Amino acid sequence: MVAASSRLAGVRAAVLHGPRDLRVEHAVRPDLEPGEVRLRVTRAGLCGTDYSIWSGDRPVRYPRIMGHELLGVVDAVGAEVTRVRPGDRVALEPNYSCGRCPLCREGNRNLCLGRVAIGIDADGGFAEMVKAPERCCWPVPPGVADDDLLLTEPLAVVTRAVGRVTPHSGETAAVVGGGTLGLLALQVLRARGARVLVVSRSTRRFALARELGAERTHALTDGPLAHVASEFSGREGVDLVVETAGTADAVSDALALVRPGGRVVLTGLPHEPTPVVFFGVVRREITLLGSMIYQDEFAEAMRLVAEGAVRARPLITHRFPLEAIGAAFAAHRDPASIKVALEI
Numbered sequence: 604m605v606a607a608s609s610r611l612a613g614v615r616a617a618v619l620h621g622p623r624d625l626r627v628e629h630a631v632r633p634d635l636e637p638g639e640v641r642l643r644v645t646r647a648g649l650c651g652t653d654y655s656i657w658s659g660d661r662p663v664r665y666p667r668i669m670g671h672e673l674l675g676v677v678d679a680v681g682a683e684v685t686r687v688r689p690g691d692r693v694a695l696e697p698n699y700s701c702g703r704c705p706l707c708r709e710g711n712r713n714l715c716l717g718r719v720a721i722g723i724d725a726d727g728g729f730a731e732m733v734k735a736p737e738r739c740c741w742p743v744p745p746g747v748a749d750d751d752l753l754l755t756e757p758l759a760v761v762t763r764a765v766g767r768v769t770p771h772s773g774e775t776a777a778v779v780g781g782g783t784l785g786l787l788a789l790q791v792l793r794a795r796g797a798r799v800l801v802v803s804r805s806t807r808r809f810a811l812a813r814e815l816g817a818e819r820t821h822a823l824t825d826g827p828l829a830h831v832a833s834e835f836s837g838r839e840g841v842d843l844v845v846e847t848a849g850t851a852d853a854v855s856d857a858l859a860l861v862r863p864g865g866r867v868v869l870t871g872l873p874h875e876p877t878p879v880v881f882f883g884v885v886r887r888e889i890t891l892l893g894s895m896i897y898q899d900e901f902a903e904a905m906r907l908v909a910e911g912a913v914r915a916r917p918l919i920t921h922r923f924p925l926e927a928i929g930a931a932f933a934a935h936r937d938p939a940s941i942k943v944a945l946e947i
């Protein structure tokens with residue numbers, strides 16, 4: 604009886620059974636506890652985190668449904684849910700913290716050791732349905748298209764990173780990396796009035812970067828960074844750097860671009876050890892900051908999109924139905940791709 608009702612209530616989902624073992628199959632429709640919301644997923648973005656989970660580089664508990672960059676429509680709400688109703692369009696904030704520890708109580712909920720990430724620690728949205736606590740569901744502004752909102756989650760990451768180095772209007776900034784995070788960081792910096800230089804390994808994204816507001820672009824192989832940064836800024840280097848590349852060299856690249864007394868924020872999460880000569884950090888009084896996901900930046904990210912200050916649509920290069928998720932992962936590795944989306 605239980606099996607029969609589960610089957611009746613089944614939904615299609617891409618279930619990861621182990622590294623590189625991803626199968627689209629029937630899964631149990633999530634039941635709701637008090638305070639939870641079930642979403643019918645409409646769009647899901649695929650990112651490097653999903654890829655590292657898929658490949659096994661980032662182990663999770665199997666079976667697991669990935670997917671943390673999500674848009675959906677509220678399908679049902681549990682008891683005590685008051686902020687959203689069935690039929691509401693929402694963007695999902697996939698991280699939620701314990702709310703009780705000292706870090707949470709002082710507002711550092713992104714640093715909570717008990718933080719849960721939907722799509723990593725709990726089942727996510729590479730499926731027809733996903734469930735989440737009510738506080739993770741952000742009703743989207745009316746009239747804003749799904750394509751524009753799909754990148755709200757990575758945009759919130761970048762919005763926090765940029766906020767950490769408090770750009771002022773007229774300051775010069777460099778973005779290291781020309782991927783999704785870099786192209787979003789560029790736009791957030793522009794919205795804050797900064798002039799932006801984009802530095803990347805490849806020239807492939809430079810036309811798009813310029814279209815999105817980059818004043819100058821520079822390929823890493825095209826000469827010393829310090830020279831380009833001083834030429835662009837008209838002084839000893841740029842005022843601030845947002846690192847999004849996540850490579851071992853990216854921190855050194857950021858330090859080569861910034862002026863004495865400047866600020867650098869790292870958000871690309873280089874997992875491997877990074878060779879950095881700290882002498883220059885001391886001698887040049889560089890402020891070097893980390894930035895981890897977001898605290899309260901989700902609403903700001905949505906506002907930036909609704910106001911047209913950030914354009915996400917040009918970053919979506921590939922679209923696949925859920926059934927073709929294997930092709931979506933292959934497309935993610937294609938150097939020509941920026942953001943791969945599942946339309947569910």
Ligand SMILES: [Zn+2]
Nearest residue numbers: 650651652672
């Ligand atoms: Zn992501």
Ligand SMILES: [Zn+2]
Nearest residue numbers: 701704707715
């Ligand atoms: Zn906590």
